[in-house]
Amino acid sequence: MRKRFSSGVILLGLAGCGGGGDGPTGVTAPPTPAPPTYTVAGSIAGLKSGGMTLASGPDKLAIPAAATSFTLPTALLAGTAYDVRISDQPPRFTQQCVVANGSGTIGSANVSNVAITCTSQTALVSTLAGNNNPTKQPTGPAAIFNEPQGLAVDANGNVFVADRKYGRIAMVTPSGTVSTFVGATPGQAATEAELAFGYADDIARDQAGNFYVVGKHMVRKISKEGVVTTVAGADEIGFADGPGAQARFNTPLGIAVDSAGNLYVADTLNLRIRKITPAGVVSTIAGGGARGAADGAAAQASFNNPYGVAVDKAGNVFVADTLNGLIRKVAPDGAVTTFAGHVADTDAGDGPGVKATLKQPADIAIDGDGNLYVAELGGKVRTITPSAYVSTIAGQYGLNGFGTTDGVGSIATFRTPHGIALDAAGNLYIGDAGSGRIRKIIQQ
Numbered sequence: 001m002r003k004r005f006s007s008g009v010i011l012l013g014l015a016g017c018g019g020g021g022d023g024p025t026g027v028t029a030p031p032t033p034a035p036p037t038y039t040v041a042g043s044i045a046g047l048k049s050g051g052m053t054l055a056s057g058p059d060k061l062a063i064p065a066a067a068t069s070f071t072l073p074t075a076l077l078a079g080t081a082y083d084v085r086i087s088d089q090p091p092r093f094t095q096q097c098v099v100a101n102g103s104g105t106i107g108s109a110n111v112s113n114v115a116i117t118c119t120s121q122t123a124l125v126s127t128l129a130g131n132n133n134p135t136k137q138p139t140g141p142a143a144i145f146n147e148p149q150g151l152a153v154d155a156n157g158n159v160f161v162a163d164r165k166y167g168r169i170a171m172v173t174p175s176g177t178v179s180t181f182v183g184a185t186p187g188q189a190a191t192e193a194e195l196a197f198g199y200a201d202d203i204a205r206d207q208a209g210n211f212y213v214v215g216k217h218m219v220r221k222i223s224k225e226g227v228v229t230t231v232a233g234a235d236e237i238g239f240a241d242g243p244g245a246q247a248r249f250n251t252p253l254g255i256a257v258d259s260a261g262n263l264y265v266a267d268t269l270n271l272r273i274r275k276i277t278p279a280g281v282v283s284t285i286a287g288g289g290a291r292g293a294a295d296g297a298a299a300q301a302s303f304n305n306p307y308g309v310a311v312d313k314a315g316n317v318f319v320a321d322t323l324n325g326l327i328r329k330v331a332p333d334g335a336v337t338t339f340a341g342h343v344a345d346t347d348a349g350d351g352p353g354v355k356a357t358l359k360q361p362a363d364i365a366i367d368g369d370g371n372l373y374v375a376e377l378g379g380k381v382r383t384i385t386p387s388a389y390v391s392t393i394a395g396q397y398g399l400n401g402f403g404t405t406d407g408v409g410s411i412a413t414f415r416t417p418h419g420i421a422l423d424a425a426g427n428l429y430i431g432d433a434g435s436g437r438i439r440k441i442i443q444q
């Protein structure tokens with residue numbers, strides 16, 4: 001009996017030590033630590049003005065002028081690829097930057113050897129054609145123009161000039177030889193149709209090689225073969241939207257065409273921006289007819305003699321709002337904002353967006369990267385980056401800047417540069433209205 005009792009006590013003790021029942025199940029394991037991440041950084045040498053934007057994967061980093069280093073905002077896991085590139089260069093014709101050691105795969109340490117080097121670029125201005133000597137002929141290698149304004153360039157590098165007071169479209173070859181493409185050649189007998197062409201204020205070229213010209217309150221089309229037809233308007237002042245023949249304009253001075261064939265017109269004295277569809281229907285996309293500088297939706301916005309227009313790949317229309325000294329942006333929904341410049345008499349020079357000064361911007365060209373190029377009646381040629389930083393390419397203000405001097409940057413002088421266009425290589429052409437010359441600007 002004593003032996004059985006002892007055995008029972010032992011069994012009871014073992015049962016009391018068991019892990020069953022409602023008691024705790026044990027200690028929770030600690031969390032797994034997050035894997036380490038590493039940064040991508042590097043050096044910057046020679047960045048003087050305007051800044052730039054770097055990109056790698058989803059990262060975009062704005063780099064200010066005079067920066068000497070950078071670190072991308074997103075840290076990366078080991079084994080992740082990176083590819084640092086320049087998505088927005090500094091202002092063209094001023095600097096060019098390149099990246100070394102920009103791509104690779106993250107290892108077990110921060111990356112710090114990406115190197116960006118920026119070198120200075122200059123704008124060289126030369127005279128392609130024209131002079132203000134009245135004894136010269138209107139065609140040939142020593143031709144004259146009479147207020148050359150708007151310009152367009154074809155795929156072969158020929159420059160087509162809206163030769164305003166001669167009422168013609170002139171063609172300038174890459175070697176500088178001038179001929180009359182459409183309209184009357186001054187000093188020669190002309191047909192009634194040639195004489196009727198009248199003033200030619202601006203010209204644009206579509207992807208099919210057709211040209212569009214504004215002048216005499218009309219928008220006209222010139223086929224590749226030189227056949228002229230009226231797209232919209234009539235030889236009378238007015239304001240009306242609608243089908244081409246019913247539409248009316250008041251001294252339109254600027255025209256641009258998008259990739260879909262829509263035309264955009266700076267209807268200067270109506271203080272509006274107009275759109276013409278490929279079917280010839282005219283509508284007003286911005287401006288309510290009041291003189292001013294108000295931003296806002298479509299008709300709520302106001303302009304002060306807008307001269308030039310350009311359109312980007314996204315359908316944004318940029319307007320040279322001449323007497324306000326502004327570059328305005330019209331979004332596809334009609335919302336108008338001030339992109340660059342400010343309404344003031346003081347000269348703040350180059351700089352970011354609305355802090356910069358522009359003096360009577362008259363025409364705009366735009367490249368495939370979204371950079372704007374502006375001809376100012378005040379005597380300068382400017383460039384504006386997609387982030388709205390304004391820089392001077394060539395020319396100068398004041399009496400010292402009123403001339404015909406060729407040369408580099410601010411050494412060059414103009415006489416009321418009015419028109420501007422780009423060729424496929426990125427060279428600029430200026431309709432220097434006051435000097436009767438076509439000027440060419442190359443980057444070197």
